[in-house]
Every structure is written in structure tokens, then in C-alpha cells.
Amino acid sequence: MFIDFHTHHDRQSPDLINLQTLDVTSQLKTENLPDLCSLGLHPWFIQDSSWQAAWSNLEALAELPQVVAIGECGLDRHIDVPLALQIEVFIKQIELAEKLRKPLVIHCVKAFAELIAIREKTKSRIPWIIHGFNKKEAVWQQLLNHNFYFSFGAAILSDRAPVVQAIATIADGRFLLETDDRIDITIEQIYDRAAQLRKVPVSTLQNQLLETYSKLTRN
Numbered sequence: 240m241f242i243d244f245h246t247h248h249d250r251q252s253p254d255l256i257n258l259q260t261l262d263v264t265s266q267l268k269t270e271n272l273p274d275l276c277s278l279g280l281h282p283w284f285i286q287d288s289s290w291q292a293a294w295s296n297l298e299a300l301a302e303l304p305q306v307v308a309i310g311e312c313g314l315d316r317h318i319d320v321p322l323a324l325q326i327e328v329f330i331k332q333i334e335l336a337e338k339l340r341k342p343l344v345i346h347c348v349k350a351f352a353e354l355i356a357i358r359e360k361t362k363s364r365i366p367w368i369i370h371g372f373n374k375k376e377a378v379w380q381q382l383l384n385h386n387f388y389f390s391f392g393a394a395i396l397s398d399r400a401p402v403v404q405a406i407a408t409i410a411d412g413r414f415l416l417e418t419d420d421r422i423d424i425t426i427e428q429i430y431d432r433a434a435q436l437r438k439v440p441v442s443t444l445q446n447q448l449l450e451t452y453s454k455l456t457r458n
């Protein structure tokens with residue numbers, strides 16, 4: 240069994256757990272949801288006051304059993320939305336995820352210090368999984384110390400990516416794998432590369448990640 244922990248695409252295969260991520264809007268309905276998804280309010284789509292209607296809808300839909308995680312949500316210093324507003328919307332999603340006991344899938348760009356501070360301040364107990372992680376060792380070590388989890392994607396296919404070291408050495412149980420928005424790569428390729436870097440057979444990695452996924456989503 241392969242698990243694509245974060246993808247924007249609908250893929251169906253008997254040996255694939257495809258956790259499709261959707262950005263909530265005010266119009267999104269239960270029948271639009273795939274059988275398995277993560278649902279959140281991405282910082283890119285927080286505009287003035289229109290996010291509030293989307294938020295109300297998220298509160299309603301997030302309770303559904305097919306929504307196994309909240310996100311992607313988080314902080315992004317590369318966009319025009321004020322960081323204070325991003326933090327406000329992020330904290331609402333943390334509280335929602337905490338109430339529902341569902342894990343958070345996090346998008347974070349150049350705001351790791353704020354992310355750690357928020358985790359400390361909220362005393363959140365659900366798993367926080369940073370998706371598309373591709374930062375240098377000092378950053379992931381610090382995040383590990385604060386009990387974060389990671390989802391690694393296409394970056395690990397490159398020899399020069401800072402996360403190649405992370406994927407080679409990080410402890411079992413602390414990470415998952417993903418394809419994100421890429422359609423030119425498959426989750427099998429990501430597993431092959433991760434298994435090669437960790438010097439384990441793909442089947443071992445598959446079992447480990449299934450266990451991690453089940454633990455994080457309680458599924």
C-alpha cells in the first residue's frame with residue numbers, strides 16, 4: 240500500500256491511500272468531497288472578509304468522517320495577506336482540529352519561528368505535519384524537538400535538496416510522503432527514492448508509513 244499524504248489530485252488505485260487536499264470555499268458541499276480528504280483554509284485564499292463564509296463552511300464540513308485532517312493551513316511570508324490575519328485564521332483551524340482530534344496539515348513559508356511559538360502557546364496535542372518540507376538541518380532538528388511531523392515530496396528526488404539528509408536519517412514514525420500538486424511524478428517514485436536514501440526495502444517503508452498514517456489519523 241502506498242500513501243500519498245498530500246495531493247491536489249484525485250487518483251484511484253486499490254493499493255493507494257490518496258489523501259486529497261481541498262481548499263474550502265463557502266460553496267463547497269458534502270457531495271463535492273472525495274472519500275478521503277484533508278480540508279482547510281489556505282493562507283493564499285484569505286481575502287479581506289470573504290474568508291469568514293468559507294470558515295463557517297469549514298467548521299460544518301470538518302466534522303464529516305471523510306475529512307481525516309485539517310489543512311492545508313498555516314503561514315506564508317511570501318504573500319500580501321498580513322501575517323496577523325494569517326495567524327488569526329490559522330489559530331481558528333488549530334482549535335477546530337483540536338476539538339475534532341484530527342491532525343493538521345501545515346503550509347509554512349519563512350515563518351517557522353512563528354509556527355513553533357504558536358504550537359507552544361496553543362499547547363496543541365494533535366499531530367502537526369509540515370507538508371512539502373525542504374529546509375536545512377538546523378530547521379528540521381528544531382521542529383523535531385518541538386514534536387512536529389513532516390511530509391516530504393518531490394524535493395527528495397533532487398540530489399542537492401537540503402531534505403535529502405533529513406529523509407535519510409529521520410526516525411521512523413516522524414514522516415510521510417506526498418506528490419502535492421505534481422502530475423509529472425508518482426508516489427511510487429517518491430517511495431523508491433525515500434527507500435533508497437533510508438537503505439530499506441520499499442515494502443518495509445510501506446509498512447512503516449502505513450503505521451505512521453494510521454497513528455496520525457487514527458484510521
Ligand SMILES: [Zn+2]
Pocket residue numbers: 245247260311419420
Ligand atoms: Zn499542496
